[in-house]
Ligand SMILES: Nc1ncnc2c1ncn2[C@@H]1O[C@H](COP(=O)(O)OP(=O)(O)OP(=O)(O)O)[C@@H](O)[C@H]1O
């Protein structure tokens with residue numbers, strides 16, 4: 389009985405949040421590192437369906453770094469990283485596309501549908517969803533020389549997200565699930581960091597929230613303590629101190645960009661916590677780090 393009372397209390401606590409977000413769009417980035425085990429994957433799928441069931445429009449963008457790494461290893465294909473970015477040859481791009489669209493995207497779609505949702509898998513090619521340019525990486529060189537431009541191969545950055553197809557799907561009760569592959573100037577596939585895609589999708593859709601699920605409690609400071617609330621100034625200080633590195637760099641910068649573009653709140657939360665999405669959206673106990681638009 390006590391358990392049932394607690395459950396009813398949690399549901400009642402969710403009401404103001406459901407009312408606030410009903411009809412709005414929430415973009416959820418599901419990190420490859422947060423897809424730890426089958427139970428967590430089920431919890432994620434059910435959370436997304438729950439959002440849809442209470443009138444919120446979830447749009448999922450997923451990563452897949454560890455899954456790509458595993459197949460490259462099995463195929464014995466070497467791959468270099470420069471500042472956290474995977475140098476992508478056309479051979480590596482074939483594997484990236486196979487894993488992201490063929491494997492990870494399809495399994496997320498299948499899982500959501502198995503639990504009663506209506507997910508549709510997409511990548512940047514579908515309906516001209518994501519137009520991308522080649523990412524240029526400039527590396528500082530000592531001695532007053534101009535920075536060296538590093539060729540990352542088929543790595544892209546988002547130029548434009550066409551929201552038409554996403555709106556069409558969301559309006560018809562479908563849940564779009566997007567693999568972070570963009571279309572380059574010559575129609576080629578470009579490998580894009582999924583955080584950047586999620587932020588660009590959130591901006592293009594005028595989303596109320598961007599939620600990034602990863603494998604840490606949120607953004608940590610130099611002492612490993614969670615920073616619950618972030619502002620551009622605080623992010624700047626954390627970057628300078630070296631507390632933010634690797635995969636966290638695109639995350640914090642794309643959260644700030646999404647806020648600039650009008651997204652009201654961006655969250656970085658621990659996808660290893662069961663029901664992390666519901667906890668963040670529907671309870672008074674937010675988990676992780678939040679960036680709030682001060683405007
Ligand atoms: N200040 C910080 N706080 C928390 N994590 C940090 C910080 N600086 C660097 N990191 C690293 O960032 C990682 C998360 O980014 P990562 O790109 O590895 O995962 P992801 O984006 O969730 O998955 P994927 O890239 O497959 O989509 C953490 O596991 C952690 O090692």
Ligand SMILES: [Mg+2]
Pocket residue numbers: 419451453583635
């Ligand atoms: Mg990442």
